[in-house]
Amino acid sequence: MICIPVTERTQCAALRSAAAAAQAADAVELRMDMIEDGDLPRLIDAARRAAPRVRIVVTCRRKDERSVPDGVQPSREMTKKAKMALLEQAIALEADFVDIELAEGVRAIGRLQSLIRRRQGKTQVIVSWHDTAKTPSLAKLREIFAACVRTGADVVKIVPTARRADDNLKVLALIRHARWRGVRIIAMCMGEAGQQSRVLAPLRGSFLAFAVLPSGRKSAPGQLSVSTMRGLERLLQDGLSGIRPRFSPGGPAFVLLGNPVAHSLSPLMHNEALAAMGIDGHYSAFCVTDPAAAVAGIRGLNIRGASVTLPFKTAVAGCLDGLSADAAALGAVNTIVNERGRLTGHNTDWLGLLQALREETAIAGQTFVILGAGGTARAAVYGIKKEGGRPVIVNRTPEKGRLLAAAFDCPCYPPEALGKIRARALINTTPVGMTPRIHESPVPAKTLAHFPVVMDVIYNPLATRLLKDAKAQGCRIVSGLEMFVRQGAAQLKLWTGREAPLALMRAVVRERLETLDNG
Ligand code: NAP
DSSP: OEEEEEOOSSHHHHHHHHHHHHHHSSEEEEETTTOTTOOHHHHHHHHHHHOTTOEEEEEOOOGGGOOOOTTOOOOOOOOHHHHHHHHHHHHHTTOSEEEEEGGGOHHHHHHHHHHHHHHTOOOEEEEEEEOSSOOOOHHHHHHHHHHHHHTTOSEEEEEOBOSSTTHHHHHHHHHHHHHHTTOOEEEOOBSGGGHHHHHHHHHTTOSOEEEEOTTOOOSSTTOEEHHHHHHHHHHHHHHHHHHGGGSOTTSOOEEEEESSOTTOSHHHHHHHHHHHTTOOOOEEEEEOSOHHHHHHHHHHTTOSEEEEOTTOTTGGGGGSSEEOHHHHHHTOOSEEEEETTEEEEEOOHHHHHHHHHHTTOOOTTOEEEEEOOSHHHHHHHHHHHHTTOEEEEEOSSHHHHHHHHHHHTOOEEOGGGGGGOOOSEEEEOSOTTOTTOTTOOSSOGGGGGGOSEEEEOOOSSSSOHHHHHHHHTTOEEEOHHHHHHHHHHHHHHHHHSSOOOHHHHHHHHHHHHHHHHTO
16 A cells, blocks of 8 residues: 655645645555644545545654655654644544554553544554664564554554665564564665665555655655556566465475474574565474485475485485585585475585685685584585685594595694694684583684684674684684575575575574573
């Protein structure tokens, strides 16, 4: 539903604008905080005469939540008493919606709700929240959303200001969150950087989209014209038919196979990413005991893709129809792609690790110490060699270290030798320091000063003891979170052929881990 705000300064101009808006849009928002001598009954009447079915929204925006585009004079602030009287008048006039900010308090919101009940009125209450400067974290937006829901709002409206393109993704994820809970939401970002959300939010289920008449005044920066919105709406509706049928709506299109999987953050990360990509799929975790049976299930249920985690990364390889060159070289599969019943195994662990490392250092011609000789160490050695770097293995069990070193033709040393090795970076692939043993580190702090860059593949906790020590020694650090989100983004690329929303994936995983860190 497209809504045009009426924001003219005078009653005379607002009457003209209300009539024109009613004919062009599905709803008209009367911004009574901007129309200085606004006569509400006459304005509602003008809109309804022009288009009897148009929905009327009555708003008196608080000054601190009002965003005024450049060149527009800020208008007056109404007293709370005058504002409440006006919203009560709107209820008496049977406006379809009244908009009141969460900041006005539960008592004021409750007063409007009980008036509607007493009158057995049809008006619905929009409880709104705006940030005219920034977009907070998704976790914070969800808290605000929950506070709005607790007031008994009929519709929740959340409108922050985008500073960067990925702020739009937070708002789109919030819409998904609201829809899962069956709550009607209006959400978008203000500002030029927020224009993507103005187009995409209604398609993702935002209840209203705001637009302006070609000659109209914007009530918030970044608003698009009504004709642009209608055109985009048509274009995207057509385009959606090309995207959606690839996946069965609501079906478990993607799965994680492992044992255990209960604490995996992959479902959170992938479901948020799928939603932001506009893909009607779902990612579910399965704790399995028989990898061959689980792979048969992928075929039988026509699941589009799977992630594979411990302890099955090696075992599933033999159950598939083919392996990518990387998965074959590593002898490990963390991703399965189902192309019309043909299952191919891939490995994105090495790619995630390498991409994360590349953010802090060049690889070619440099030496890298790899602590550990398990599956992740193998992925690290493989990736570094592939890119022209020189891996050096340091492992607790000499025999296991030597086996890995022989497979990739690189040196291997015992942990006691670490202080004598000079290298560009040290990469920990052991589980030392992982939750709950967060005070442990695989390397004495003073040894770290030999390495300009230190990476830990552990991501829970986010800041391991190793990374804290490394930072204190002046090293640049790379966290396991970077590897985790990048291997996940590479999986999504393999499954969908599209770039994944890396920033959103990082943000949701980071937020969840920070919550876990805080107990
Ligand atoms: P793995 O195959 O079991 O290998 C673990 C290695 O760590 C072995 O070489 C083992 O040495 C060494 N090790 C274990 N405990 C040790 C200790 N107390 N002191 C010294 N060395 C020790 O495990 P993996 O699959 O490679 O996984 C390793 C870590 O990577 C896990 O913490 C996992 O969560 C993490 N990981 C992160 C990501 C990500 O995306 N960030 C992806 C995959 C894995 P021995 O040879 O002596 O037994």
